[in-house]
Amino acid sequence: MTYETPDPLHPTLLPALIAAEDSLARLDERAGRHPVSEGFRERGQFFDAAAALWVAGELVHVEDLVLHDAHMDARAPSHELTIAHAVLRARRRLDLADRDWALTSAGLNALRGEGGVTEHNDRPVEGHRDIGLSDKEDEMDENPLAAEFAELDAAMARSRRLLDIHASGIADMEPAASAAAKASAEPLGQLGLLFEEDWDEERRLDAWRAVLSTADQLPASLGAAILFDAWDHIEPLRRQHWLGSLLVGAYLRFRGKVSSHVLAFNTGLKTIRHERRRSKDRLTRLLAFLEAMSVTADLGLKELDRLSLAKTQMEMRVRDRRSSSNLPGLIDLVLSRPIVSTALIARHVGVTPRSALNLVRELGVREMTGRGRYRGWGVL
Template identity: 70%
Template sequence: MRYQSPDPYHSTLIPLMISAEDALARLDERTNRHAVEDGYRERGHFFDAVAALWVAGELVHVEDLVLHDARMDARAPTHELTIAHAVLRARRRVWLAEPSWALSTPGLSALRGEQLAVASGDDAASADPDQQPPLAHGGGEQGRAAEYGEEDEVNPMAAELAAIDAVIARSQQLLDAHDQDALDLAERAARATDPEPLGQLGLLFDDEWDEQARLDDWRQAIAAADQLPPCLGAALLFDTWERAEPLRRQHWLGSLLVSAYLRSRGKVTSHLLAFNTGLKTIRHERRRSQDAITRWSAFLEAMIVTADLGLKELDRLSLAKTQMEMRVRDRRSNSSLPALIELVLSRPIVSAALVAHHVGVTPRGALNLVRELGIREMTGRGRYRGWGVL
């Protein structure tokens, strides 16, 4: 299906485009010179990963994601939590790379997981135990003697050990034959009930769905997006992704690539825009409307909301940092409170175990530090307590 782009300079889109351009410019300028830039950027990774699952219809708690990222899960991680952590790791990887890396062929391949290629012939041979060279001491009775350091003397148990090896070998042959008979029987039964079996996962996936071709078609839209203002170009790329759906198991990658595109255009350079935090406030009917102008309008409104939320987050973090620094003003130079302030500003929520691990104190000491810093408790649970900046 070929994507039909609407008129990017439609009268409905122009005011929204101007507002989005202005809002993102103000957010980027303020973040670039803000004292909590690093903490704001790291917190944005967590909030956007959780919001990406929200947009997809799944619920993940941000405190669970923080603990899972620190390998301190309070419970067994769910499938949705695992996906959210994949989004989190992808955002960090995109941010640490060059601005245009995510949109390049190597970048897209890496984000799709294709960098895990099959090892080379030499590596595969060294990793395959069946291809390993024989032991230096040989096999059979001589090898066993060399293994136990008995090369120079006759092993009195050699005959008995050889008999045991023979019995084990015959038993293994019988088991292998029985397993093969069972497999043959199962295959005949399957052919009898289903003469034309479906391919692998044929009931779940469409074999004609060519992800690579769809992804190549989407990348061709980048050239057209470069001819538009950054926000309209991002709208074009996001809407193209939503309509084409190149990756079925990584649909969340579209919003991440849009944020990377805005960074490559120089629109948002201080951080990786947490676009999903604003997108989740837009009604589903507008985001998935059949009318392209409505979808583009929803996208631009989401960018405006994202920028407003980012400015409010900077205000909260700035105020919290000032209040916490006032509490440690007269502390000794080797106090652990400054390290705790850094942790609190870089995570949406912290637990006693996380504080103890990051600061290097005992769990009891972590509770004392939290009490001294006056951080607000956010969970209200008896068995699991968390603190953070609201």
């Protein structure tokens, strides 16, 4: 499957291209040296993951994603929430990796779950500080539910052995029927009932990579728009179509257009009408993608202003506090998460849940959920 590159010098594209280039440059300049740049980058991970599911037609609440990421789910996680968390992990991996890693064969294979983890793709960026639940923890640490998962694996292994014994007994009694059933199941293959058998992901990924050479000769924003349009047209992956929007931010970071962070492209893409994003006319789609980049940059600038104002107001409240106060740690947590809960504050700051409520009251953070249970606070 091939992708025909449109005319990059079409007069219709130039105004949107200039606006996107200018907006992305201003966002990168401010985000790279802003006092709340780390909180802005971490919050953008959650917002973009939730927006990626919104673009795909699914609704995931950001507060549920934050709690699920902290292993503090208020309820059993849904299938959509699990996918959103996979998007979140992929974005964090892109943020920690080298700029050109995601566009290589090894990077794409790692993001799609093929191949092992290499030293290259998980090397942390120098000077990067994790804003997780603790400075000593990160997303690659051991899963706190590892013991429970191990028990489940053992139970599944025992069940599999019993099923194998039962199947071997049936095969001894009815060898002909068993052979016929096995022969009829072979053409389906793994997941054959769910996906097309002739869907060659490797060939489609190679076709998408062939567009990279053309995109590199164009302005960064237009090249990223063409790569995203090619991803939608070729559809390389069956189960991870959301990866294309993440590669837009990775490509802009690789070209140096937005080098301070991985652009949260989905937050702007969700504001574009579906008729324009999925139009049959290629120029209409490219204009929509360029406009989405401009909207993303504008939303990012507003988010930086909002976080800066919130930080100034909260720091004024703790200006006369003693040096051992836990309020500065709460400020860092609030600025790094779209929403925080009592248990999340207690774990991060190292206090009891009752003390966490007192800290929130002293800091004056706005309550976001309005619920009696699983209350959450954050910066609007």
